[in-house]
Amino acid sequence: MQILENLWIDIAQWIRGLFDSFLPQWAAQLVMDVLGILLLIVIGIVAVLAFTYMERKVIARVGDRIGPNRAGPLGIFQAIADAIKMLTKEDVTPTNADRWMFLAAPILIIIPAVLLYAVLPFGRGMVGVDVNIAVVFVVALGAIPILSMLMAGWASDNKYALLGAFRTVAQLLSYEIPMAIALLTVVLLAGTMSTVGIVGAQSSIPFILVTPAAFLVYFLAGLAELNRTPFDLLEADSEIVAGYFIEYSGMKFAMFFLAEFINFFMMAGMITTLFLGGWQWPILPSWLWFLIKTIAVIFVIMWIRDTVPRIRIDQMLSFAWKALVPVALANLFLVAFIAKLLEPGWLRTVAAFGSNIVLIGIALLLLGRASRRRKERAREAGEAAVKRYYASAESD
Amino acid sequence: MYGEGILKGLWVTLKHMVGTFVKDIKKFPRRYARGGILERTEYDLYGIFTCQYPEERYEMFPRFRGALMQLRNAETGEPNCTACGACERACPHGVISLEVEGKGKERVLKAYRYNLARCVFCRLCVESCRFDAIEMSHEYELSRYSNDFILEMDDLLALGDKYDVHKTGEAWGVSE
Numbered sequence: 304m305q306i307l308e309n310l311w312i313d314i315a316q317w318i319r320g321l322f323d324s325f326l327p328q329w330a331a332q333l334v335m336d337v338l339g340i341l342l343l344i345v346i347g348i349v350a351v352l353a354f355t356y357m358e359r360k361v362i363a364r365v366g367d368r369i370g371p372n373r374a375g376p377l378g379i380f381q382a383i384a385d386a387i388k389m390l391t392k393e394d395v396t397p398t399n400a401d402r403w404m405f406l407a408a409p410i411l412i413i414i415p416a417v418l419l420y421a422v423l424p425f426g427r428g429m430v431g432v433d434v435n436i437a438v439v440f441v442v443a444l445g446a447i448p449i450l451s452m453l454m455a456g457w458a459s460d461n462k463y464a465l466l467g468a469f470r471t472v473a474q475l476l477s478y479e480i481p482m483a484i485a486l487l488t489v490v491l492l493a494g495t496m497s498t499v500g501i502v503g504a505q506s507s508i509p510f511i512l513v514t515p516a517a518f519l520v521y522f523l524a525g526l527a528e529l530n531r532t533p534f535d536l537l538e539a540d541s542e543i544v545a546g547y548f549i550e551y552s553g554m555k556f557a558m559f560f561l562a563e564f565i566n567f568f569m570m571a572g573m574i575t576t577l578f579l580g581g582w583q584w585p586i587l588p589s590w591l592w593f594l595i596k597t598i599a600v601i602f603v604i605m606w607i608r609d610t611v612p613r614i615r616i617d618q619m620l621s622f623a624w625k626a627l628v629p630v631a632l633a634n635l636f637l638v639a640f641i642a643k644l645l646e647p648g649w650l651r652t653v654a655a656f657g658s659n660i661v662l663i664g665i666a667l668l669l670l671g672r673a674s675r676r677r678k679e680r681a682r683e684a685g686e687a688a689v690k691r692y693y694a695s696a697e698s699d
Numbered sequence: 700m701y702g703e704g705i706l707k708g709l710w711v712t713l714k715h716m717v718g719t720f721v722k723d724i725k726k727f728p729r730r731y732a733r734g735g736i737l738e739r740t741e742y743d744l745y746g747i748f749t750c751q752y753p754e755e756r757y758e759m760f761p762r763f764r765g766a767l768m769q770l771r772n773a774e775t776g777e778p779n780c781t782a783c784g785a786c787e788r789a790c791p792h793g794v795i796s797l798e799v800e801g802k803g804k805e806r807v808l809k810a811y812r813y814n815l816a817r818c819v820f821c822r823l824c825v826e827s828c829r830f831d832a833i834e835m836s837h838e839y840e841l842s843r844y845s846n847d848f849i850l851e852m853d854d855l856l857a858l859g860d861k862y863d864v865h866k867t868g869e870a871w872g873v874s875e
Contacts, residue, residue, distance in 0.1 A: 369751075372751075667702055670702075
């Protein structure tokens with residue numbers, strides 16, 4: 304077990320030793336850094352290949368189908384076949400497109416996506432760089448894709464693309480806020496902004512059992528940030544064709560696709576790190592636990608995609624501002640109060656968990672009552688309209 | 700409670716997903732082996748029911764109306780057709796055209812052409828035939844690479860041999 308646990312670190316140290324034997328100290332360090340960066344990018348691309356295949360298989364099984372099964376045994380080379388198709392496709396730029404912006408958008412969307420991997424702890428001592436403002440880094444880089452999506456939508460000279468970009472800005476800006484507040488709750492509990500520190504703070508109990516409300520808010524906001532169902536209305540196939548990247552083809556489209564799935568893995572990894580205890584769990588090696596938890600989160604996100612229909616744009620905005628933000632704020636207040644009042648320990652955990660459950664219950668009750676009231680009002684309005692119609696018909 | 704419907708929906712999709720795996724494991728080798736399509740066409744709420752078309756085919760139901768075929772006499776092996784032309788007259792689209800020589804008892808069939816492109820598979824020709832000479836086969840892969848949709852007598856007889864039918868209505872389980 305110990306060998307497995309330290310497998311990757313040992314490999315890294317072996318390679319380091321190899322370079323140390325004939326290179327000066329600084330050069331060996333440089334080579335190791337470049338290798339690390341390459342490794343993170345490769346992890347991203349491998350994750351994309353694996354999760355496109357997984358997504359298609361999961362959605363097929365939910366629909367009682369087989370899914371991809373032609374390319375290789377059980378269709379495992381389907382993702383590679385798709386990648387080859389993407390790479391060899393014709394690259395089209397619309398005549399009226401804003402050329403440089405059109406070119407820059409896919410590059411700008413993939414850079415922050417890959418950069419985010421730098422702070423993701425994949426296992427014990429396996430993190431790109433352990434900065435003490437990792438959470439701020441994540442929130443800040445998470446805002447850059449909004450810009451590139453807007454650039455893509457604007458530069459394409461296509462009304463559907465622009466509409467998708469507008470929706471993107473409305474949605475992502477709205478959901479940044481509850482997400483940041485949920486992150487803040489975790490930071491408050493952990494007492495550190497470093498992702499490694501946050502994982503370390505969950506050694507006794509994962510934060511999902513301390514603040515389930517923050518977890519729910521972060522999870523839902525994360526779905527919205529990823530443009531996954533039920534918040535996929537900015538790339539709604541049936542409404543605005545594909546959203547902001549409608550005019551892109553070939554490699555540029557592949558970049559958007561890559562960025563989407565790299566972000567997908569990143570979001571699942573962040574949920575694992577922040578709420579599910581990261582790589583900590585007994586018996587199995589730490590990096591394996593990280594993978595298992597992340598894939599479980601990814602499965603849940605895919606499962607939700609296969610189940611829930613898309614929501615309307617007004618519902619999307621009102622859900623962010625009228626449900627998630629108040630819950631996140633109330634939760635932050637509650638957790639801050641409890642964390643100040645009680646010493647770290649079982650009592651604090653139980654108090655935070657109990658108050659969070661009560662908070663979720665109250666929120667769901669209020670939301671249910673609001674939706675019932677809305678239905679009632681719609682029914683009354685309909686009845687009134689029918690009455691008016693008959694009254695006018697009689698008077699004629 | 701708000702959000703209850705979503706949880707119910709998630710439960711349904713999970714059941715379907717797990718159901719496909721449970722079914723596959725329960726009938727592991729049979730379900731995807733040769734003839735596994737029969738296992739999968741059984742009515743059941745769960746489990747994969749995809750027919751992998753080029754490798755697997757559904758068995759057509761007995762009364763399926765595919766391309767026309769010419770039948771042979773069971774004893775002599777000669778075609779039952781007497782060149783009477785009833786099917787040609789019955790056909791609403793001029794699909795069937797006969798070339799005949801001689802009159803009365805001497806009447807001999809020269810050519811029997813069946814134009815697949817115009818056939819609507821109504822079976823009126825079979826209804827009109829009094830000599831058990833033709834029947835609808837179960838052939839449904841009728842597309843062609845070129846414009847040769849006219850089947851000659853030999854092609855139709857080959858179809859009849861393939862299905863090994865000697866009386867009209869036999870393939871349908873009907874004795875007229």
